[in-house]
Amino acid sequence: MTKTIISGTTQFKYEELEEERKSFGLTVFPSGQVVFKTPKKAPTAERQAFLLKKYPWVQRQQQFFKQFRPKSQCFTSGSDVLYLGRRYQLIVNTGKEEKISFAGSTLIIGGEKNVQALLIAFMKARAERVFAERLQVCLKLFPDYVGEKFSLKIRQMKKRWGSYLKGGTIALNIDLIKAPKRCIDYVILHELCHHRHKAHNKDFFALLEQKCPHYKALKIELERKVLG
Known part of the structure:
Protein backbone atom coordinates (compact mmCIF):
# COMPACT_ATOMS: atom_id res chain seq x y z
CA MET A 1 0.00 0.00 0.00
CA THR A 2 1.36 3.41 -0.99
CA LYS A 3 1.42 5.91 1.87
CA THR A 4 2.76 9.39 2.55
CA ILE A 5 4.31 10.56 5.79
CA ILE A 6 4.17 14.28 6.60
CA SER A 7 5.78 16.00 9.59
CA GLY A 8 6.73 19.66 9.31
CA THR A 9 8.90 19.97 6.21
CA THR A 10 9.41 16.18 6.04
CA GLN A 11 7.31 14.47 3.38
CA PHE A 12 7.92 11.33 1.35
CA LYS A 13 5.98 8.47 -0.18
CA TYR A 14 6.65 4.83 0.56
CA GLU A 15 5.21 1.37 0.00
CA GLU A 16 4.17 -0.29 3.25
CA LEU A 17 4.20 -4.08 3.50
CA GLU A 18 2.85 -5.82 6.59
CA GLU A 19 4.60 -9.13 7.25
CA GLU A 20 5.08 -11.80 9.89
CA ARG A 21 8.29 -10.29 11.26
CA LYS A 22 9.66 -8.93 14.53
CA SER A 23 11.37 -5.73 13.39
CA PHE A 24 11.03 -2.90 10.89
CA GLY A 25 12.85 -2.98 7.56
CA LEU A 26 13.46 -0.13 5.14
CA THR A 27 14.81 -0.32 1.57
CA VAL A 28 15.51 2.41 -0.96
CA PHE A 29 15.70 1.12 -4.54
CA PRO A 30 17.77 2.68 -7.37
CA SER A 31 14.53 4.12 -8.78
CA GLY A 32 14.15 6.10 -5.54
CA GLN A 33 11.19 4.03 -4.37
CA VAL A 34 11.01 3.42 -0.62
CA VAL A 35 9.67 0.11 0.71
CA PHE A 36 8.85 -0.15 4.41
CA LYS A 37 8.32 -3.61 5.90
CA THR A 38 6.58 -3.71 9.25
CA PRO A 39 5.27 -6.31 11.72
CA LYS A 40 1.52 -6.64 11.30
CA LYS A 41 0.79 -5.70 14.92
CA ALA A 42 3.14 -2.70 15.10
CA PRO A 43 1.28 0.43 16.29
CA THR A 44 0.95 3.30 13.83
CA ALA A 45 2.83 5.68 16.14
CA GLU A 46 5.84 3.33 16.28
CA ARG A 47 5.83 2.95 12.50
CA GLN A 48 5.83 6.70 11.94
CA ALA A 49 8.51 7.29 14.58
CA PHE A 50 10.77 4.76 12.85
CA LEU A 51 10.23 6.34 9.42
CA LEU A 52 10.89 9.85 10.66
CA LYS A 53 14.07 8.73 12.38
CA LYS A 54 15.24 7.06 9.14
CA TYR A 55 14.25 9.95 6.86
CA PRO A 56 17.77 11.51 6.66
CA TRP A 57 19.12 8.11 5.61
CA VAL A 58 16.38 7.78 2.99
CA GLN A 59 17.34 11.17 1.56
CA ARG A 60 21.02 10.20 1.38
CA GLN A 61 20.19 6.97 -0.41
CA GLN A 62 17.93 8.71 -2.93
CA GLN A 63 20.58 11.34 -3.62
CA PHE A 64 23.18 8.60 -4.06
CA PHE A 65 21.09 6.79 -6.66
CA LYS A 66 20.36 10.02 -8.56
CA GLN A 67 23.99 9.96 -9.70
CA PHE A 68 23.29 6.83 -11.68
CA ARG A 69 20.18 7.59 -13.68
CA PRO A 70 19.68 4.93 -16.35
CA LYS A 71 20.56 5.99 -19.86
CA SER A 72 18.28 4.81 -22.65
CA GLN A 73 19.91 2.61 -25.26
CA CYS A 74 20.42 4.25 -28.64
CA PHE A 75 20.43 2.04 -31.73
CA THR A 76 22.29 4.23 -34.21
CA SER A 77 25.88 3.98 -35.43
CA GLY A 78 28.38 5.52 -33.04
CA SER A 79 26.32 4.95 -29.90
CA ASP A 80 27.63 2.96 -26.93
CA VAL A 81 26.64 -0.58 -26.00
CA LEU A 82 27.53 -1.89 -22.54
CA TYR A 83 28.39 -5.60 -22.29
CA LEU A 84 30.05 -7.39 -19.35
CA GLY A 85 31.41 -4.14 -17.97
CA ARG A 86 32.92 -2.89 -21.25
CA ARG A 87 31.67 -0.22 -23.63
CA TYR A 88 31.53 -1.05 -27.32
CA GLN A 89 30.83 1.30 -30.19
CA LEU A 90 27.80 0.26 -32.22
CA ILE A 91 28.42 0.11 -35.96
CA VAL A 92 25.39 -0.35 -38.22
CA ASN A 93 26.03 -1.65 -41.73
CA THR A 94 23.05 -0.46 -43.75
CA GLY A 95 21.66 -2.96 -46.21
CA LYS A 96 23.80 -5.86 -45.04
CA GLU A 97 22.38 -9.23 -44.01
CA GLU A 98 20.97 -9.44 -40.52
CA LYS A 99 23.79 -10.45 -38.20
CA ILE A 100 25.66 -9.15 -35.17
CA SER A 101 29.22 -9.72 -33.94
CA PHE A 102 32.02 -8.19 -31.86
CA ALA A 103 35.15 -6.85 -33.54
CA GLY A 104 37.67 -5.39 -31.11
CA SER A 105 35.98 -2.50 -29.32
CA THR A 106 33.03 -2.39 -31.71
CA LEU A 107 29.75 -4.26 -32.03
CA ILE A 108 28.77 -4.58 -35.67
CA ILE A 109 25.16 -5.07 -36.72
CA GLY A 110 23.94 -5.71 -40.25
CA GLY A 111 20.40 -4.83 -41.29
CA GLU A 112 19.51 -1.29 -40.21
CA LYS A 113 15.76 -1.82 -40.17
CA ASN A 114 15.97 -4.41 -37.40
CA VAL A 115 18.85 -3.04 -35.31
CA GLN A 116 16.85 -2.82 -32.09
CA ALA A 117 15.32 -6.30 -32.42
CA LEU A 118 18.69 -7.83 -33.32
CA LEU A 119 20.50 -6.21 -30.40
Whole structure:
Protein backbone atom coordinates (compact mmCIF):
# COMPACT_ATOMS: atom_id res chain seq x y z
CA MET A 1 0.00 0.00 0.00
CA THR A 2 1.36 3.41 -0.99
CA LYS A 3 1.42 5.91 1.87
CA THR A 4 2.76 9.39 2.55
CA ILE A 5 4.31 10.56 5.79
CA ILE A 6 4.17 14.28 6.60
CA SER A 7 5.78 16.00 9.59
CA GLY A 8 6.73 19.66 9.31
CA THR A 9 8.90 19.97 6.21
CA THR A 10 9.41 16.18 6.04
CA GLN A 11 7.31 14.47 3.38
CA PHE A 12 7.92 11.33 1.35
CA LYS A 13 5.98 8.47 -0.18
CA TYR A 14 6.65 4.83 0.56
CA GLU A 15 5.21 1.37 0.00
CA GLU A 16 4.17 -0.29 3.25
CA LEU A 17 4.20 -4.08 3.50
CA GLU A 18 2.85 -5.82 6.59
CA GLU A 19 4.60 -9.13 7.25
CA GLU A 20 5.08 -11.80 9.89
CA ARG A 21 8.29 -10.29 11.26
CA LYS A 22 9.66 -8.93 14.53
CA SER A 23 11.37 -5.73 13.39
CA PHE A 24 11.03 -2.90 10.89
CA GLY A 25 12.85 -2.98 7.56
CA LEU A 26 13.46 -0.13 5.14
CA THR A 27 14.81 -0.32 1.57
CA VAL A 28 15.51 2.41 -0.96
CA PHE A 29 15.70 1.12 -4.54
CA PRO A 30 17.77 2.68 -7.37
CA SER A 31 14.53 4.12 -8.78
CA GLY A 32 14.15 6.10 -5.54
CA GLN A 33 11.19 4.03 -4.37
CA VAL A 34 11.01 3.42 -0.62
CA VAL A 35 9.67 0.11 0.71
CA PHE A 36 8.85 -0.15 4.41
CA LYS A 37 8.32 -3.61 5.90
CA THR A 38 6.58 -3.71 9.25
CA PRO A 39 5.27 -6.31 11.72
CA LYS A 40 1.52 -6.64 11.30
CA LYS A 41 0.79 -5.70 14.92
CA ALA A 42 3.14 -2.70 15.10
CA PRO A 43 1.28 0.43 16.29
CA THR A 44 0.95 3.30 13.83
CA ALA A 45 2.83 5.68 16.14
CA GLU A 46 5.84 3.33 16.28
CA ARG A 47 5.83 2.95 12.50
CA GLN A 48 5.83 6.70 11.94
CA ALA A 49 8.51 7.29 14.58
CA PHE A 50 10.77 4.76 12.85
CA LEU A 51 10.23 6.34 9.42
CA LEU A 52 10.89 9.85 10.66
CA LYS A 53 14.07 8.73 12.38
CA LYS A 54 15.24 7.06 9.14
CA TYR A 55 14.25 9.95 6.86
CA PRO A 56 17.77 11.51 6.66
CA TRP A 57 19.12 8.11 5.61
CA VAL A 58 16.38 7.78 2.99
CA GLN A 59 17.34 11.17 1.56
CA ARG A 60 21.02 10.20 1.38
CA GLN A 61 20.19 6.97 -0.41
CA GLN A 62 17.93 8.71 -2.93
CA GLN A 63 20.58 11.34 -3.62
CA PHE A 64 23.18 8.60 -4.06
CA PHE A 65 21.09 6.79 -6.66
CA LYS A 66 20.36 10.02 -8.56
CA GLN A 67 23.99 9.96 -9.70
CA PHE A 68 23.29 6.83 -11.68
CA ARG A 69 20.18 7.59 -13.68
CA PRO A 70 19.68 4.93 -16.35
CA LYS A 71 20.56 5.99 -19.86
CA SER A 72 18.28 4.81 -22.65
CA GLN A 73 19.91 2.61 -25.26
CA CYS A 74 20.42 4.25 -28.64
CA PHE A 75 20.43 2.04 -31.73
CA THR A 76 22.29 4.23 -34.21
CA SER A 77 25.88 3.98 -35.43
CA GLY A 78 28.38 5.52 -33.04
CA SER A 79 26.32 4.95 -29.90
CA ASP A 80 27.63 2.96 -26.93
CA VAL A 81 26.64 -0.58 -26.00
CA LEU A 82 27.53 -1.89 -22.54
CA TYR A 83 28.39 -5.60 -22.29
CA LEU A 84 30.05 -7.39 -19.35
CA GLY A 85 31.41 -4.14 -17.97
CA ARG A 86 32.92 -2.89 -21.25
CA ARG A 87 31.67 -0.22 -23.63
CA TYR A 88 31.53 -1.05 -27.32
CA GLN A 89 30.83 1.30 -30.19
CA LEU A 90 27.80 0.26 -32.22
CA ILE A 91 28.42 0.11 -35.96
CA VAL A 92 25.39 -0.35 -38.22
CA ASN A 93 26.03 -1.65 -41.73
CA THR A 94 23.05 -0.46 -43.75
CA GLY A 95 21.66 -2.96 -46.21
CA LYS A 96 23.80 -5.86 -45.04
CA GLU A 97 22.38 -9.23 -44.01
CA GLU A 98 20.97 -9.44 -40.52
CA LYS A 99 23.79 -10.45 -38.20
CA ILE A 100 25.66 -9.15 -35.17
CA SER A 101 29.22 -9.72 -33.94
CA PHE A 102 32.02 -8.19 -31.86
CA ALA A 103 35.15 -6.85 -33.54
CA GLY A 104 37.67 -5.39 -31.11
CA SER A 105 35.98 -2.50 -29.32
CA THR A 106 33.03 -2.39 -31.71
CA LEU A 107 29.75 -4.26 -32.03
CA ILE A 108 28.77 -4.58 -35.67
CA ILE A 109 25.16 -5.07 -36.72
CA GLY A 110 23.94 -5.71 -40.25
CA GLY A 111 20.40 -4.83 -41.29
CA GLU A 112 19.51 -1.29 -40.21
CA LYS A 113 15.76 -1.82 -40.17
CA ASN A 114 15.97 -4.41 -37.40
CA VAL A 115 18.85 -3.04 -35.31
CA GLN A 116 16.85 -2.82 -32.09
CA ALA A 117 15.32 -6.30 -32.42
CA LEU A 118 18.69 -7.83 -33.32
CA LEU A 119 20.50 -6.21 -30.40
CA ILE A 120 17.86 -7.18 -27.85
CA ALA A 121 17.79 -10.79 -29.09
CA PHE A 122 21.59 -10.92 -29.11
CA MET A 123 21.87 -9.64 -25.52
CA LYS A 124 19.19 -12.05 -24.30
CA ALA A 125 20.99 -15.01 -25.88
CA ARG A 126 24.30 -13.88 -24.35
CA ALA A 127 22.61 -13.41 -20.97
CA GLU A 128 21.19 -16.94 -21.03
CA ARG A 129 24.61 -18.40 -21.72
CA VAL A 130 26.67 -16.21 -19.38
CA PHE A 131 24.24 -16.40 -16.45
CA ALA A 132 24.09 -20.20 -16.71
CA GLU A 133 27.91 -20.36 -16.68
CA ARG A 134 28.17 -18.06 -13.67
CA LEU A 135 25.51 -20.02 -11.76
CA GLN A 136 27.63 -23.15 -12.05
CA VAL A 137 30.71 -21.24 -10.86
CA CYS A 138 28.84 -19.81 -7.88
CA LEU A 139 27.34 -23.16 -6.90
CA LYS A 140 30.85 -24.47 -6.26
CA LEU A 141 30.90 -22.21 -3.18
CA PHE A 142 27.90 -24.09 -1.76
CA PRO A 143 29.01 -27.74 -1.39
CA ASP A 144 25.98 -28.41 0.81
CA TYR A 145 23.75 -27.66 -2.19
CA VAL A 146 25.13 -30.63 -4.16
CA GLY A 147 22.29 -32.72 -5.54
CA GLU A 148 19.79 -29.86 -5.48
CA LYS A 149 18.47 -28.42 -8.73
CA PHE A 150 18.56 -24.72 -9.57
CA SER A 151 17.21 -23.00 -12.66
CA LEU A 152 17.34 -19.51 -14.11
CA LYS A 153 14.75 -17.13 -15.50
CA ILE A 154 15.72 -13.91 -17.26
CA ARG A 155 13.38 -10.98 -16.80
CA GLN A 156 13.18 -7.25 -17.30
CA MET A 157 13.08 -5.83 -13.78
CA LYS A 158 12.73 -2.23 -12.64
CA LYS A 159 13.36 -2.57 -8.92
CA ARG A 160 15.89 -5.35 -8.40
CA TRP A 161 18.77 -7.25 -9.94
CA GLY A 162 17.54 -10.69 -8.96
CA SER A 163 14.95 -12.64 -7.04
CA TYR A 164 14.83 -16.07 -5.44
CA LEU A 165 11.66 -17.93 -6.40
CA LYS A 166 10.16 -21.19 -5.18
CA GLY A 167 11.69 -24.49 -6.19
CA GLY A 168 15.25 -23.27 -6.57
CA THR A 169 14.49 -20.88 -9.42
CA ILE A 170 16.53 -17.68 -9.61
CA ALA A 171 15.22 -14.77 -11.68
CA LEU A 172 17.87 -12.35 -12.97
CA ASN A 173 17.47 -8.91 -14.49
CA ILE A 174 18.51 -9.01 -18.15
CA ASP A 175 20.40 -5.73 -17.63
CA LEU A 176 22.94 -7.70 -15.58
CA ILE A 177 24.54 -8.71 -18.89
CA LYS A 178 25.91 -5.16 -18.96
CA ALA A 179 27.83 -5.74 -15.71
CA PRO A 180 31.25 -7.36 -15.13
CA LYS A 181 31.12 -11.06 -14.28
CA ARG A 182 32.15 -10.38 -10.68
CA CYS A 183 29.00 -8.25 -10.25
CA ILE A 184 26.84 -10.94 -11.87
CA ASP A 185 28.35 -13.44 -9.43
CA TYR A 186 27.49 -11.17 -6.51
CA VAL A 187 23.81 -11.12 -7.51
CA ILE A 188 23.71 -14.88 -8.05
CA LEU A 189 25.45 -15.53 -4.72
CA HIS A 190 22.97 -13.20 -3.04
CA GLU A 191 20.05 -15.21 -4.40
CA LEU A 192 21.70 -18.55 -3.59
CA CYS A 193 21.98 -17.40 0.04
CA HIS A 194 18.19 -17.00 0.01
CA HIS A 195 17.92 -20.74 -0.61
CA ARG A 196 18.99 -21.13 3.02
CA HIS A 197 17.74 -17.84 4.55
CA LYS A 198 14.58 -16.32 3.09
CA ALA A 199 14.78 -13.00 4.94
CA HIS A 200 17.52 -10.36 4.93
CA ASN A 201 18.44 -11.06 8.52
CA LYS A 202 21.82 -11.24 10.23
CA ASP A 203 22.21 -14.93 9.34
CA PHE A 204 21.62 -14.13 5.68
CA PHE A 205 24.21 -11.37 5.59
CA ALA A 206 26.71 -13.48 7.52
CA LEU A 207 26.39 -16.19 4.87
CA LEU A 208 26.60 -13.65 2.04
CA GLU A 209 29.77 -12.13 3.48
CA GLN A 210 31.26 -15.60 3.83
CA LYS A 211 30.54 -16.46 0.19
CA CYS A 212 31.15 -12.96 -1.21
CA PRO A 213 33.40 -10.94 1.17
CA HIS A 214 33.35 -7.80 -1.00
CA TYR A 215 29.62 -7.78 -1.69
CA LYS A 216 29.14 -4.18 -0.52
CA ALA A 217 31.75 -2.83 -2.94
CA LEU A 218 30.38 -5.01 -5.74
CA LYS A 219 26.87 -3.68 -5.15
CA ILE A 220 28.12 -0.10 -5.54
CA GLU A 221 30.15 -1.03 -8.64
CA LEU A 222 27.07 -2.67 -10.17
CA GLU A 223 24.94 0.43 -9.64
CA ARG A 224 27.62 2.71 -11.08
CA LYS A 225 28.50 0.68 -14.15
CA VAL A 226 25.03 -0.35 -15.23
CA LEU A 227 22.95 2.63 -14.12
CA GLY A 228 25.64 5.25 -14.67
